[in-house]
Amino acid sequence: MRDLVRRRLDFDFDPSVVPRDWYHGDAHLTTFWTALSLLFPEGERFFVESVRRYRGRIEDPELRAAVDGFIGQEAMHGRAHRAFNEMVRERGLGVAGPAEAQVRRLLDLARATLTHRGQLAATCALEHFTAILAEQLLQTPEHRDAGHESVRGMWVWHALEESEHKAVAYDVYQAIGGGYARRVAVMLLTTAFFFGEVAFVHGRLLHAQGRLGDVRGWARALAYFWGRPGLFRKLAPAYLDYFRPDFHPDDRDTRATLAAWRERLFGAQGELRDRWRMEPAA
Numbered sequence: 183m184r185d186l187v188r189r190r191l192d193f194d195f196d197p198s199v200v201p202r203d204w205y206h207g208d209a210h211l212t213t214f215w216t217a218l219s220l221l222f223p224e225g226e227r228f229f230v231e232s233v234r235r236y237r238g239r240i241e242d243p244e245l246r247a248a249v250d251g252f253i254g255q256e257a258m259h260g261r262a263h264r265a266f267n268e269m270v271r272e273r274g275l276g277v278a279g280p281a282e283a284q285v286r287r288l289l290d291l292a293r294a295t296l297t298h299r300g301q302l303a304a305t306c307a308l309e310h311f312t313a314i315l316a317e318q319l320l321q322t323p324e325h326r327d328a329g330h331e332s333v334r335g336m337w338v339w340h341a342l343e344e345s346e347h348k349a350v351a352y353d354v355y356q357a358i359g360g361g362y363a364r365r366v367a368v369m370l371l372t373t374a375f376f377f378g379e380v381a382f383v384h385g386r387l388l389h390a391q392g393r394l395g396d397v398r399g400w401a402r403a404l405a406y407f408w409g410r411p412g413l414f415r416k417l418a419p420a421y422l423d424y425f426r427p428d429f430h431p432d433d434r435d436t437r438a439t440l441a442a443w444r445e446r447l448f449g450a451q452g453e454l455r456d457r458w459r460m461e462p463a464a
Contacts, residue, residue, distance in 0.1 A: 186251025186347055189448070191457045193262050193336050195269035202273070204330040209393050210403035211328075215337075216270055217383040220278055222263040224285045225308065226256040228292070232301040233351050236358055245353055252350040255343045262336050277390040281383045288379060296368075299360060303368035305351045306360075307424070310369075311376065313348035313431060314420040316341035318413065320439050325413060335447075335454050342443045349431040362427050369424055 205212040240246045270278045319341040388394040407414040447454045
């Protein structure tokens with residue numbers, strides 16, 4: 183298991199610089215990724231809570247160190263997405279605030295109804311989503327380059343670190359004796375709630391922009407995600423891998439991809455080197 187590093191990066195998203203439709207020049211596609219960003223800060227706080235509460239029960243020092251790295255990286259992601267979400271609000275989409283509050287209520291419901299082990303299983307499920315989305319972003323130039331340069335760095339850095347720590351929550355779940363039946367049942371439940379929440383927030387954002395009734399826009403988005411190029415369609419096999427009894431996140435070997443992106447972003451001439459300060463995650 184590779185040592186995880188908390189990279190402190192400062193992002194300043196200026197509404198006068200970031201295009202309104204910053205992904206592919208398309209309102210519906212942009213709004214989908216914006217909806218995801220609105221979910222991230224509260225979601226990542228939930229991930230940290232569910233993993234941290236088991237840290238004291240982990241005997242393996244390497245996994246315990248990985249938990250610390252996971253916590254540090256997720257904290258930085260929440261910070262970056264809060265800055266991005268503030269830019270969304272400054273642009274006049276006041277609905278962003280209520281949307282974030284709704285995510286908070288949904289996660290509070292999960293805290294109230296799921297056991298601690300169930301919450302960790304939900305984190306494993308959601309970390310699988312972020313891991314396969316991140317892998318696709320890092321490995322698909324057309325997808326990555328569709329994001330405007332003013333925001334691309336944040337999304338690529340986030341994808342890199344999600345891939346780096348993709349196995350941590352899962353390894354903690356296994357270490358505490360989490361079973362297969364709970365893992366797949368919670369994945370099914372999480373899938374329904376996740377896509378339902380993203381779709382709802384997506385719709386609220388489009389309504390606030392007066393674009394909810396844009397039938398052609400919806401058709402373009404559906405084609406992009408499920409037809410050609412079919413981002414979600416191409417993710418289906420990786421998603422279904424999770425239901426194998428012998429599944430592990432590291433079955434998808436992304437080591438070469440991650441090494442290349444660490445160098446590209448944070449090497450001597452790295453694209454984000456001027457934004458970061460490296461330190462051990464603790």
